[in-house]
Amino acid sequence: MNTVTGAWDWLTDPANWAGADGIRHRLVQHLVLTAVCLVASCLVALPVALVLGHLGRGGALAVNISNVGRAVPTFAVLVLLLLTPVGDWGEGPTIVALVLFAVPPLLTNAYVGMREVDRDVVRAARGMGMTGPQLLRRVEVPLAMPMILNGVRIAAVQLVATATIAALAGGGGLGRIITAGFNLASTPQVVAGAVLVAVFALLVEAVFETVERLAPVRGSR
Amino acid sequence: MTAPPDDCLARNEWICGDYLSSRREILLDAVAQHLRITLLAVLVAVLLAVPLAVLARRWGWAAGPVLAVTTVLYTIPSLAMFSLLLPVYGLSSALVVAGLVLYSLTLLVRNVLAGLRAVPEETRQAARGMGYGPVRLLLTVELPLALPSSMAGLRIATVSAVSLATVGAIVGFGGLGNLIYAGMNTYFKAQVLTASVLCVVIAVAADLLLLGVQWLITPWTRAARR
Numbered sequence: 001m002n003t004v005t006g007a008w009d010w011l012t013d014p015a016n017w018a019g020a021d022g023i024r025h026r027l028v029q030h031l032v033l034t035a036v037c038l039v040a041s042c043l044v045a046l047p048v049a050l051v052l053g054h055l056g057r058g059g060a061l062a063v064n065i066s067n068v069g070r071a072v073p074t075f076a077v078l079v080l081l082l083l084t085p086v087g088d089w090g091e092g093p094t095i096v097a098l099v100l101f102a103v104p105p106l107l108t109n110a111y112v113g114m115r116e117v118d119r120d121v122v123r124a125a126r127g128m129g130m131t132g133p134q135l136l137r138r139v140e141v142p143l144a145m146p147m148i149l150n151g152v153r154i155a156a157v158q159l160v161a162t163a164t165i166a167a168l169a170g171g172g173g174l175g176r177i178i179t180a181g182f183n184l185a186s187t188p189q190v191v192a193g194a195v196l197v198a199v200f201a202l203l204v205e206a207v208f209e210t211v212e213r214l215a216p217v218r219g220s221r
Numbered sequence: 222m223t224a225p226p227d228d229c230l231a232r233n234e235w236i237c238g239d240y241l242s243s244r245r246e247i248l249l250d251a252v253a254q255h256l257r258i259t260l261l262a263v264l265v266a267v268l269l270a271v272p273l274a275v276l277a278r279r280w281g282w283a284a285g286p287v288l289a290v291t292t293v294l295y296t297i298p299s300l301a302m303f304s305l306l307l308p309v310y311g312l313s314s315a316l317v318v319a320g321l322v323l324y325s326l327t328l329l330v331r332n333v334l335a336g337l338r339a340v341p342e343e344t345r346q347a348a349r350g351m352g353y354g355p356v357r358l359l360l361t362v363e364l365p366l367a368l369p370s371s372m373a374g375l376r377i378a379t380v381s382a383v384s385l386a387t388v389g390a391i392v393g394f395g396g397l398g399n400l401i402y403a404g405m406n407t408y409f410k411a412q413v414l415t416a417s418v419l420c421v422v423i424a425v426a427a428d429l430l431l432l433g434v435q436w437l438i439t440p441w442t443r444a445a446r447r
Contacts, residue, residue, distance in 0.1 A: 003308040070377065071424040073384040075398055076417035079405040083413060161298035165388060168300065169405060178304050182391060187307055194304035198297045205296045 006188030007195060016192075023177065023196065030173040030200065033166075034159045037095060041102035041155060046148070049107045053114025053144070054136045062111035069104035074162050077101075078169040094163065094171035101162045105154040113147025114140055149215055153208035160201045174200060230411065237411035244412070247400070252419060255396025258314055258389065259382045259427075262321035266378065269322070270329035271371075275359065277330070278337045287330060295327035299388045307392070317389035324385060325378035332374025336367025369442055372435040376428050383424040397423075 010016055017023045052058045077100065081093035117140050125139045141148075167175025177193030229237035241248070277284040297305070302320045310316035340363050348362045387398030395402065397416040404412035436443070 067380075071380050071384060071421055071428070073387040073398070073401075073417065073420050075387045075390070076401050076413070076420055079401050079413050080417060082405060083408065083410050157296055161300075164298040164300045168388070168391060168402070175298075175300050178300055179391070181304075190304045190307055194301040194307075197301035198305065201296050201298055201301070202293065 003187055003191055007191040010186075010188045010192040011195070021176070021180065023174075026172065026174050026176055027196070027200070030160070030163055030175075033091070033094065033098065033163050033171075033173055034156065034204070037098035037102060037159055037163075038152070038156055040095075041099050041106055041159075042152065044099065045103045045106035046110055049110035050114060050136065050141060050144075053111045054132065054140060056115065059111065059115065062107050066104040066108040069101060074101060074165050075168060078162075078166055078171070082169050091171060093169060094166040094173075097166065098159055098162050102155040102159050105158060106151045109151025109154065110144065110148045113144030113151075116147065117143045145215060146212065149208070149212045153205065153212055156204050156208050157201060160197075160204050164197050233408070233410050235410045235414050237415075240411040240415060248415065248419070251397045251400050251416065252423070254314070254394070254399075255383070255386055255420070255423065258317050258386050258394065258396055259321065259379070259423075262318045262382050262386075263325055263375070263379050265318070266322045266325035266329055267375065270326055270333055271364075273326075274330050274333035274337060277334055284334065288334075291327040291330050294323045299324070299385050300391060303388060303391060312392045312394075314389075314394040316392055317386060317394045320389075321382045321385060325382055328374045328378040328381070329371070332377075333367055333371045336370030337363055339370065340366045365439075368439050369435070372431065372439070376431045376435075379427045379431060380424045383420065383427060387420060 011023075019025065049062060052062055074097065078093055078097045081087060081096055086092040086096055121139060121143065122135065125135050130139070163171070163173045164175035164178075167173055167179045174193065174197045177196065178190055181187070181189030181191075181193055228239050230239050230243070273287055277287045294302075299320065302323060303316060306316045306319050310319060344362065344366065345358065348358050353362065387395050387401060389395035390398035390402035393399065397420045400416035401413050403409070404416065
């Protein structure tokens, strides 16, 4: 119980919210890192996945890349990047690692979504004289949207988790509150930081789940 | 004064044979800790997940809450999960094991439940007709038929646990993660790369091993495909 009240006291102390190491700054860092990297990952992964899905090529790669992503430890990649020249460039390792781990779920889900579009529908669209790009934009993408958004949600949750681990390798974000707590041997601060990260992750998941639930309804109308 | 040694350790190269030979003990200890932590976590998770999935299958109302709780657990980032367990377990390997169990639970419960649900009703009725009681039905018909789906979950859970165990370095019980953490602080390239590669090797080996086990214990899936 002591830890709980300690963590609560730590969270409600205004001094812990201000400054470069304060909660507010770390929260903004975490949010910006996650959002920027999510947009970047989508820009990288989605066009590739949609075109591959449309053409029906490279399926083995698109599907297996997720399994490879799971086997490679995030922490190891972060540290490896930190020791390469990328490490000299501030948040470089964090950004590269974030994008690397967000791309596989985006790629796999979007690809599978595109391939699962009913072949009869595709054939009907072709019969109506749709060209390849038209078919992609007006038929396949709208029908694959639920799977694509599912990939975006998984990627977003993965990004929040990776950004947290980045703190172990010197990156910014909410994880820094936890690592600072460990360095100070302050269990209340560690727990307070962990609660912040957990709430942040659950909020992100909730936001994307809402988006997912609302989007297909709009498409099918 | 003697000249400093000019080997790959002194030059801090990424790939270094001398590192492997001179630090063999440290590496083996780290691998052993890594295996111990992951194995224990996956075992405990299986022992918890199977009854949970069976209960969720028996009582439909329990499925929603069980899946919701495990999903929430899965969403919490690993560093935060280990930190939240700190007041309970202190700085111990039990903390890392407990954290990994919570992650594996999600994947296992979901897959075992999906496997149980996929057992055809006709199969169940046939077994009942042959005089199978509920326990015998579960143990000799339903659970075996749920094996392919359960094993798929087990493989994902094991691979994830191997990779997530490295984060345990924050409390000093991360197996190979400890070497990566120490290597980062001392800028020791060979150590970081060797430990990272070993981690991936363990994950892939575990995955292949489980794939082999699955092949051995589900002979009927092979017969059906032929």
